Amino acid sequence: MASEKPTIGFVGLGAMGFGMATNLISLGYKVRGYDVWAPTLERFKQAGGEVATSLANSAAGNAYFVCMVASAPQVQSALFDDEKAVAKALPQGAILILCSTVPATYAQSVRDQLIAIGRNDIHFIDAPVSGGAKRAADGTLSIMAGASDEALEKGKFLLAEMSDANKLYLVPGGVGAGSNMKMVHQVLAAIHILAASEAMGFAAQLGLDAKEVREAIVASEAWSWMHENRSPRMLEEDYFPGVSALTIILKDVGIITATARHHNFPVPLCTTAEQTYLSGLIRGFGPNDDAGMVRMYYSQPISNVTPKSPESSAAGIKLVLALLTNIHICAAAEAVSFAKFLNVDMGQFYELVNAAAGGSEMFKVRGAEMIEGAKNGTAGKRTLDEAAKELSAVVQQARDLHCPLHLGNEALNLLLFAKRRGWGELADTNIEKVYEAL
Structure with a gap:
């Protein structure tokens, strides 16, 4: 019995x-x-x-x-x-x-x-x-x-x-080990949530069809779990009260930045995300769904944008994909570096992220290379020079449109730092070396 x-x-x-x-x-x-x-x-x-x-x-x-x-x-x-x-x-x-x-x-x-x-x-x-x-x-x-x-x-x-x-x-x-594992996972979650809003807001500023952009992102190497999950709520303006309040991710990213300060460890992308979330909080977005952070980049409903010509749309989508892939690879470097610093079990960390909300195509591939230390070769791989050039073009286009790219600019700063250190010809996964040098 x-x-x-x-x-x-x-x-x-x-x-x-x-x-x-x-x-x-x-x-x-x-x-x-x-x-x-x-x-x-x-x-x-x-x-x-x-x-x-x-x-x-x-x-x-x-x-x-x-x-x-x-x-x-x-x-x-x-x-x-x-x-x-x-x-x-x-x-x-x-x-x-x-x-x-x-x-x-x-x-x-x-x-x-x-x-x-x-x-x-x-x-x-x-x-x-x-x-x-x-x-x-x-x-x-x-x-x-x-x-x-x-x-x-x-x-x-x-x-x-x-x-x-x-x-x-x-x-x-x-x-404490469980909380540290959750925290380094949230490094990715916190960055990816804001990156989804930044990408969709930028797309709206470019005059792109929001649904078409979402479909292109989800089917590409710019995919993240957070983008696939949050972007439908952006299309529907489903923020009130929404599924996941802004105050929740703000609390989580606050744990990350406070812990990083305690250990004197740099987390520039998380810090940028936290400051942007705080800007949303003082606008009254706190109890709203965090997908509503897209309003920090484009104040009107993104689904109401009048699409441009197919040729212009294709060029614009390429810029949006470049923005996300570069943010995501820098996010992978920030999370992997912090996890290593805290002596987190890296095998469990990699498995957890790919099965949870912090997952992205960039982490799945580039994150694995960072964890395994397979970063030196450049054959068939994009270099840090190429990544910096690509993201520079995105940032300049956004600047011309008066569109803020908080994460995009911080990711570009990391890439430019890598170039200044003479690492430009190395594979883009070597962006992790920036965290070792800071």
Whole structure:
């Protein structure tokens, strides 16, 4: 006779958390959930969940507990600072899984605080997730879990229930390793989200048909998962409130830039993306879908652009593809370099990115070469000189149109730096050398 499934404690029933919790319910688990927003608790009850009356009530008696609140300050409040905090109420030997996206240093501080309050009996797993609300509800998330071997052994069955069979990564390195893996993945996600808006805004300024441009990008080496995912919402102006709020990626990129500053590591593309997102925030775009950042480049609906002649369209699309491929190869270099610096398992990192939202054709090919160190040959490959020349033409065209290219210009600066160092005749994958030199 099969044993009865345990009750799972859960805090944080936002878009992602609600999907994760209700997926567990659909799999036959009893889930006792808590959230500060009353309407979501009622919705959770209607979905078959057990509503907790407090944080302590959500934890009491539950050997497994998932925390999926939005930020490190919210985690701190829920686990430690509230009068009825979770860490005090969990039973002896409980497994505590933190799925929120937080800095690795904060995840490690959770482990240390548990010991400090006498709860070293709790098995703590640092397990940020990626994939969006739909995959949360389907139980097909990508999960990056770092913890002690004992904690991972006790908690991996539950992690498996929330993730795709091929997207559960047990990351070596202990607590903090999962958060670092998620963070270096988000380097690509943060850049690609803005790159999608920059490319589509530039295309509109060039007088191109937005649908035709999208189809050309998705079918080319300029493809990224984020572009394929975000561009339909740009065509439909589906920003209100949208699927993924600007404030979410702004929080994630803030973790990247703060961690980079802590380590004195340069992340120029992420820094540029963060500053552009902040510009969108002060315009009131914060609660809107991040695909709405296209409005920073073209204020009118991009689907209303009157297309130019076929000959002009072909030339314009070529410029847009050049913009994206060059941004994406520089993004791959930034992510790979930062991951190497943080001693991330590069095999897992490459596999994760290609199976998650940070994927791009440039990362799949050029990123692999950067990771493997196969960067020296130039036969049959584009050189850094050729890349700089190509992107220079794009940037000048955008300048003539009074169209900002925040990421495009930063990528060009990296390529020009490489030329100044005498690397122009090397294959374009050697753009990674810039990060080693900075």
